[in-house]
Amino acid sequence: MCSTASFGGNSCGSRDEEMIKRKTQKRRDVCFKCKTGDPFVVIRQGDPFCGTCFDTHVIHKFRQGLGKTKILYPGDKLLVNVSGNVSSLAMLRLLATGYDTASHKKITADPKIVVVDDSFMFDSGESPVPAILREVERVPDMPRQVFVVPFQLVFLSNFRERCNEFYEGNKDRKIVDFNEMRVDFEKLADSARNTFSNIETVSAREDIHRSLRLQILSTLAGILHSTKIMMSDTSTDLAARLLSSVAVGRGANLPHETQYLDNRLPGVTFINCMREFTPKECAYYLRRLGVAPITVLTHSTLLDPIVGSVNRLTDTFISGLQATFPSTISTVMKTSAKLQPMSNCSRNCDVCLLPIIQREADVTDKMSELDLEDKLCNGCVIALSECEQDVREIVPKSSNVKAILDEFLIS
Numbered sequence: 001m002c003s004t005a006s007f008g009g010n011s012c013g014s015r016d017e018e019m020i021k022r023k024t025q026k027r028r029d030v031c032f033k034c035k036t037g038d039p040f041v042v043i044r045q046g047d048p049f050c051g052t053c054f055d056t057h058v059i060h061k062f063r064q065g066l067g068k069t070k071i072l073y074p075g076d077k078l079l080v081n082v083s084g085n086v087s088s089l090a091m092l093r094l095l096a097t098g099y100d101t102a103s104h105k106k107i108t109a110d111p112k113i114v115v116v117d118d119s120f121m122f123d124s125g126e127s128p129v130p131a132i133l134r135e136v137e138r139v140p141d142m143p144r145q146v147f148v149v150p151f152q153l154v155f156l157s158n159f160r161e162r163c164n165e166f167y168e169g170n171k172d173r174k175i176v177d178f179n180e181m182r183v184d185f186e187k188l189a190d191s192a193r194n195t196f197s198n199i200e201t202v203s204a205r206e207d208i209h210r211s212l213r214l215q216i217l218s219t220l221a222g223i224l225h226s227t228k229i230m231m232s233d234t235s236t237d238l239a240a241r242l243l244s245s246v247a248v249g250r251g252a253n254l255p256h257e258t259q260y261l262d263n264r265l266p267g268v269t270f271i272n273c274m275r276e277f278t279p280k281e282c283a284y285y286l287r288r289l290g291v292a293p294i295t296v297l298t299h300s301t302l303l304d305p306i307v308g309s310v311n312r313l314t315d316t317f318i319s320g321l322q323a324t325f326p327s328t329i330s331t332v333m334k335t336s337a338k339l340q341p342m343s344n345c346s347r348n349c350d351v352c353l354l355p356i357i358q359r360e361a362d363v364t365d366k367m368s369e370l371d372l373e374d375k376l377c378n379g380c381v382i383a384l385s386e387c388e389q390d391v392r393e394i395v396p397k398s399s400n401v402k403a404i405l406d407e408f409l410i411s
Contacts, residue, residue, distance in 0.1 A: 074108040077226035088232035090282035096142040118151035122297040140358040152188035188341035203309040204383040209354035250379035252357040349377035
């Protein structure tokens with residue numbers, strides 16, 4: 001062993017620690033990539049990026065995911081789901097970089113931006129749609145057509161036919177606002193509020209709410225003859241959903257919920273293009289562009305995480321782990337990428353659109369009594385079992401998407 005410490009000097013171990021400390025301190029003073037720029041954000045521990053290198057990093061990461069999967073082809077009609085949260089606005093801006101004339105490999109798909117307005121559910125007093133439309137107008141270089149769809153339309157019995165009829169008469173407009181349809185929106189809104197107020201737990205409300213949003217997006221994809229839908233869930237969102245899905249009875253469908261390409265429906269692919277991003281990266285990218293955040297409420301926004309939904313509690317738990325152990329979320333996502341979807345599925349759930357896996361006998365008997373056998377997956381059975389009103393009043397209004405997708409695939 002080194003004995004320099006006995007002569008009043010520092011041991012080798014102490015010198016090594018000081019050297020590592022000085023190196024780390026020096027790396028934090030300049031950009032990790034270019035070694036010259038002033039640090040703007042620290043993404044990974046000890047890896048600061050200047051503004052220019054950070055922009056290059058996030059754009060490359062976004063384009064790399066699309067390039068590896070080779071999912072977009074010239075002329076594809078691409079639905080872009082913009083909810084107004086930080087990740088969806090970042091996704092919109094990153095997608096726009098692919099349409100820049102100076103881009104090395106331009107994106108040639110035809111983007112259709114979809115905004116689902118569900119603000120009436122939360123008594124927020126102000127819809128985020130005007131703010132979202134302003135941000136969409138600020139996006140440069142990207143061709144766009146915007147569709148504003150009120151969430152309560154999914155409770156319309158002939159939802160698909162009425163939306164298709166309205167679209168055919170307004171397809172050439174830059175902004176197609178389905179609020180202009182001749183429908184009693186107040187009555188539909190009351191029906192939606194009544195349905196969700198009859199669901200006891202916040203977890204079930206969020207689960208059904210997300211499923212109905214997917215119903216709207218899938219139905220609109222069929223109307224527009226689109227085969228790809230771009231979603232904005234980050235790695236934190238998907239990691240929390242992976243763990244919470246097991247708790248709410250969707251463990252058999254984890255591959256569809258968390259992987260980059262979600263092929264739960266034949267002919268339509270949900271693209272989780274922000275899968276490799278953290279909320280921090282999205283927030284700082286918007287800060288670089290000067291984009292102000294938009295407040296978007298959910299069923300558990302104003303609740304304490306401990307008494308909120310299972311997904312919110314899991315999100316809080318995994319974010320806490322990530323703060324202490326920085327590789328937590330990346331490990332969860334790498335594990336989820338190895339999962340394979342089950343192939344012994346005869347049909348899809350009428351609510352969440354996930355494949356129906358073989359169930360236990362007691363669950364099947366319960367659905368048979370309601371004449372809903374083979375129409376709902378395990379997760380939706382658990383969620384809707386907490387609804388006080390007749391489940392059959394909800395399911396038929398949410399089963400329009402299958403008919404339109406079958407028609408689209410045949411044509």
